[in-house]
Amino acid sequence: MLKEIAAIGLLVAAPLSYAQSSVTLYGIVDTGVEYYNNAASGGSFVGMPTLTGEQPSRWGLRGTEDLGGGYKAGFVLESGFAPGTGMLNYGGRLFGRQANLSLSSPFGTLTLGRQMNMTMYGLSSADTIGPSIHSIASFDTYLPNARSDNAIGYMGSYGGFRLGATYSFGRDAAGPAGPSATNCAGQVPGDPVACRQYTVLAAYDGAQFGVAASYDVMHGGTGAAAPLSNPDYTDTHVVVDGYFVYGSAKIGAGWIRRNTAGLNHAQSDIWFVGANYYVTPAFSVDAQAARYVLRSRSDSTLLVARLNYLLSKRTTVYSSIAYMMNSQYGNVPVAAGGTVAPGRNQLGMMMGVQQRF
Template sequence: MKKSILALALIGAFSGAAFAQSSVTVYGIVDMGVQRDDNGTSANSTKYSMESGAQSGSRLGFKGTEDLGSGLKANFVLEMGILADTGASDQKGLGFGRQAYVGLSGDFGTMNLGRQKSLTYVASESIDPFGVGLAGNMNRLFGTVTRRDNAATYVTPNMSGFSAAGQYGFGEVAGNNAANSVGAVSATYSAGPVFASIVYEKAKDAAGVKATDGEKTLVGGTFDFGMAKAHAAYELLKGGEAATEVKKNVWMIGATVPVGAGAVVADYTRITNSTISNANANQWALGYTYNLSKRTNLYTSYSQTKNDTKAAYNAGGNGLTDKLFNAGIRHAF
């Protein structure tokens, strides 16, 4: 009897140790607000709506890690987007449309496989004063692809503030490995008040040639002065091949100014088309977030995008002006 009790105790101890080496976290965000969007098409073009995820996409996620010993860990993330206004799945109905990947991490860095954020989007999250959300986020003109399917992503360890990453998305087209594929590399420095990043990305279309805006070079960063944070970014966009190549330049400058329990955010973005005349646009935006607690905040923002006669960014047609306002509440858990 004593031996049996001892054996059970040892099994329990080892089992507890094994479970202690693994962890799974359930997390999420519920973001709901009202929105007024006037795309400029007519006097009756204004739409009022209840929108999910204006500041941050509403989501439910599961992330976990297992200690494999000798500094090696297995990691996974399964994150689904939710349209909180209707309860439907976001990202065109995908079950885990935000992220779905598994990988290993250790002294060598991190390697993940699956549906993941693009490297340009990862950089934008840190550079954009609006946090790639709200009415004024810079990606409304930068044209950033948020996520990549079938992606393999490697990130180096942090080396005194410096890190680098590489990403390849498989196109999975039989007989044409270039079709629908994407490759990207980035380098980042983050230490003290400084954040800076450069990303190069090249995506191919279904025919295996450079996609529209498929070649991107993004350079940007922030500097925190304490009383305010400055934001700036530049991106060169190229699409098409040889004589049909289209080139665009995008600039953004912005600021985050802490005010009481919240912050005022603002930016100005301009896109110019180097190939087509009168196809430029500019956007200015102003917003405010107010923290009710560490996990709950209120927000509001307004942006205006004005297009030249041959441009239609964010609007209902060429030469039109889009005006977007939103206000809401976000809770993270």
């Protein structure tokens, strides 16, 4: 009997002995010098960016463990920071970009914790400029910060199709310090609506083209940052976009509708079209045009061009130039974290360097 029990114990323990696990340290440090004119206080600005360069600076830890049978457990802890000062971004949180656990299976991935939501995934393939200093993020600072606290997320891949969703019990626990912090922690006993958020995604990615659509609804909370200072107030984003690949070129275009329903209703639309082209494996050109319309108030148009040169697999130097055209009451800055005098057009430039590890 003892031999049989020992044999069963060995069989149960065998899969555990073959489990593979790994932890990876990774990151991006990206900074340079930027310039823009017609600042809100008058004159021009020359200095180092505080929010982003070509990509936001970050470092993180990613771990995975193979559980066998197609199942994996994992975690991500990711911190964003400003290289110019060393300060933490994302509301001053140590792991403000991501802090989550996940379980992957043949049926998809379930993620728990602070995570990127489906608005981020919906934009990632078609937005050729991305979360750069000169980008559509100037029109809506939520777009490069589309993350949710206290969230349950799912992402499944079925051939070229992706289906995903997140549900947050309290979408943003950080105080109002920076564009990604709105002081809406939620999870209030007796209030099932305060600071809740849900997002959904349907997408297709093929060798030559892809399309995506996402829907994102945020609820407000008592004491949260305006305009969502009441649980009955909502902020909704709809994203519809796509891209086409031909040789070394990629063209992306899309539409973003935002509706804020609260004390005052506001509706805006963003249309964008852009392209990436690799002249050589080391040298690429990016461009994008975007149009922003805030109903019954103002409109703005952004033109961006960017050059990138890879000094190595990990180090890139780049230059970005952009021009923002504002209507009479428009006050959209050309650069992330910048300011502009109302009704003024604005020229922005940046020279930077990025290293990945």
